[in-house]
Structure formats: C-alpha cells, structure tokens
Amino acid sequence: MHPDGTDSAGTEAFGGRLLELLTGHALTMLISIGYRTGLFEATALGPATSVELAARAGLDERYVREWLAAMVAGRIITYHPDAGWYALPAEHAPLLTGTRASNIGPAAGTLRTLAAVLPSVERCFAEGGGVEFAEFASVAGADLGAQWRPIYDEHLVDGFLGAVPGLLDRLRTGARVLDLGCGTGHAVNLMARAFPASQFVGLDNSADALRLAEEERTGSMPEPENVEFQLTDAAELPAHPPYDVITAFDAVHDQRSPGLVLRRIHDALVPGGVFVMVDGNFSSRLERNLDNPHAALSYAVSLLFCLPTSRADGADGAGGLGAVWGRELATEMLTAAGFLDVRTYPSPRPQSCIFVCTHAG
Numbered sequence: 001m002h003p004d005g006t007d008s009a010g011t012e013a014f015g016g017r018l019l020e021l022l023t024g025h026a027l028t029m030l031i032s033i034g035y036r037t038g039l040f041e042a043t044a045l046g047p048a049t050s051v052e053l054a055a056r057a058g059l060d061e062r063y064v065r066e067w068l069a070a071m072v073a074g075r076i077i078t079y080h081p082d083a084g085w086y087a088l089p090a091e092h093a094p095l096l097t098g099t100r101a102s103n104i105g106p107a108a109g110t111l112r113t114l115a116a117v118l119p120s121v122e123r124c125f126a127e128g129g130g131v132e133f134a135e136f137a138s139v140a141g142a143d144l145g146a147q148w149r150p151i152y153d154e155h156l157v158d159g160f161l162g163a164v165p166g167l168l169d170r171l172r173t174g175a176r177v178l179d180l181g182c183g184t185g186h187a188v189n190l191m192a193r194a195f196p197a198s199q200f201v202g203l204d205n206s207a208d209a210l211r212l213a214e215e216e217r218t219g220s221m222p223e224p225e226n227v228e229f230q231l232t233d234a235a236e237l238p239a240h241p242p243y244d245v246i247t248a249f250d251a252v253h254d255q256r257s258p259g260l261v262l263r264r265i266h267d268a269l270v271p272g273g274v275f276v277m278v279d280g281n282f283s284s285r286l287e288r289n290l291d292n293p294h295a296a297l298s299y300a301v302s303l304l305f306c307l308p309t310s311r312a313d314g315a316d317g318a319g320g321l322g323a324v325w326g327r328e329l330a331t332e333m334l335t336a337a338g339f340l341d342v343r344t345y346p347s348p349r350p351q352s353c354i355f356v357c358t359h360a361g
C-alpha cells in the first residue's frame, strides 16, 4: 500500500494493462499494413528471411524487417534467429490471411478509417451534433463495407436468413424484398443471386455507398437483374407498394429517427410480412455487458461511428441510439412500432442478434 492510501500493486497492474492497450493499438495499425501490403499472405507461404519475404511481397526490405520485429515481439509471427527465418504459425494463419470472415485484416482497416475522423468526433464532444456518413465514406473509399463482405459470404444465406423459420422457402418461391440501409450492397446482391425468383430493393441515403453497390452488381457474373438500388431516406420509406420481407443489417441503430423508421418498416410490410433485423447482441444495461468480450470494442466503435453518424443533422437528441442499444430497448421499440410478435434468434456470430418481427395484419 502506498502512503497516500493507494494500492501500488493495483496501480502497477493497471499500468501493465495500459501498456497492453497501447501495444495493441500500435500492433493493430501494423496488422492493417500487413493485410493491405500482402505481408501476411507472403509469410504464410512458409518460413523465410526478411529479404525473401520482402521479395515475395515486392516491398522494401528495411520496412519489412521492422514490421517483422514488431510482429515477433507482439507474438504474432515467430522468429528463428539461427536461420534468420520468420514464420506465421499455422494456428494464426486463418485469423490473418485468406478471404474468410475470420481474417481480422478488414476490421483493422475499419479502425484505421475511424482514426482518421477522430478530430471530427472530438469536436462533437464539445459542440454536440454529429459527423456526416459521407466523411467516413470519403476516408474509407473502396474499403467502405469491406469488414462485412466476408461475413455475408459465409453467414448470410444459411446463417442469418436460415435462422428465420420459413424464410428461405419464402425467398425461393418469390418475394418482394427490401434491404434497408443496404450500404455498399453486398448482402442484397448476394440475396438476389441466391434467390432469383424474388425481387430485391436496396435502400440507402448514402450516394457513395450505393455507387459501390451498383458497381458490385454490374461487375458480378452473372449480373443479378432482380435487384435495384434506391437513394432514399429510410424515414421516408413509402408504405406502397408493400414488401413481403424487409431486412436491416446493422443499420437501424445508425438511423437519425429510428422509432419513425421502425414504424415505416412496419407499415411497408404486407400482412404476414416479416422484418428481419440483424443488430448487436448486447443488453441495454451496461452492467450486464461487462463480461461480454465484444462489449468494449462495440461501445468504442459505436462512439467513433454509429453515434456521430446518427446525430449528423446537428439536432441534439436526434438519433444517438448507439450500436449497443441492446436487445431490451430494441424489442421495446419494435413493439412500439406495431410489431406484436418480436422474437430473437441466435446468429452465427456471437456479436449479432437476429430479431424477427411479423406483421400481424
């Protein structure tokens, strides 16, 4: 115990934790570099010296060697000093290479985008208001939505949609489907290809995102003809013509007027229609999230992106649900929007919850 009454062992332990955090932040930036430059892929090809790895990836050896040193000290890559070899352990490779959702490279890229808009978010602390989605989009460029693409490739059809009783049959038979807040459109393009008898609309109010969505559609082989994109504010979603199915992936908590948007969704469904909302799998109560290993990251990303974009019209009190609005509040708001039957289903990702709401008619 320190003479002033503080527990010096506790302070020392907390200092260690802070050092871990600073190290994690710096290494996350380097993981993003490794992902974007192809260094992880080059290292995964087999043990090699820094000269060989630089040649494999077509990069400058001195920078590669410093990156490798940080990766080795950070216990991400191993080093064999006698041979001068660096190696990516086989058990690390699925988390740092390849196109599967387990590769954290795109998530590291998202954090890099968020870091670039920190000054704008800091301004909101002093002035309130928010940050326009377009500011994030201009920093992210073609990386916009990149983190979710492999997740949809792996989990959309059998995972998220397959978890909803009867939905796959309905989509196979032919349904009119809206994906609200479709962003860069990967999910709706995938659905359109998987269910050719259904007609899809991808709706978003970001022209940047919809440009990428349309580019993906026209660049796909075969090009799906059963999907169109609409630049519309979800708060102005018309009730006619109605939809059989409406989906919203990670989009409702980003709304400026989420209560109104949920009512519009309810009113835009046919009787018996279904709304599938994939959103965060958290409690609305902070104290119930403390043992959830995804909570701190989700609250942080919420603060750096979801909260400021949802308050971007500058009106205090608008939007601002945050990504961790939680199952309890979500269920309450869905019920208030008119859905009498709100059920939740586990998703293939522990971070996400599938809310399924049926229009009673």
Ligand SMILES: C[S@@+](CC[C@H](N)C(=O)[O-])C[C@H]1O[C@@H](n2cnc3c(N)ncnc32)[C@H](O)[C@@H]1O
Pocket: 133, 145, 148, 180, 181, 182, 183, 184, 185, 187, 203, 204, 205, 206, 209, 232, 233, 234, 235, 248, 249, 250, 251, 254, 255, 256
């Ligand atoms: C986190 S992104 C999710 C995008 C997409 N569903 C996905 O999973 O990749 C949230 C999306 O909601 C859109 N959005 C936010 N407010 C909106 C509004 N009022 N009307 C339409 N779209 C909106 C944003 O432009 C953004 O594309």
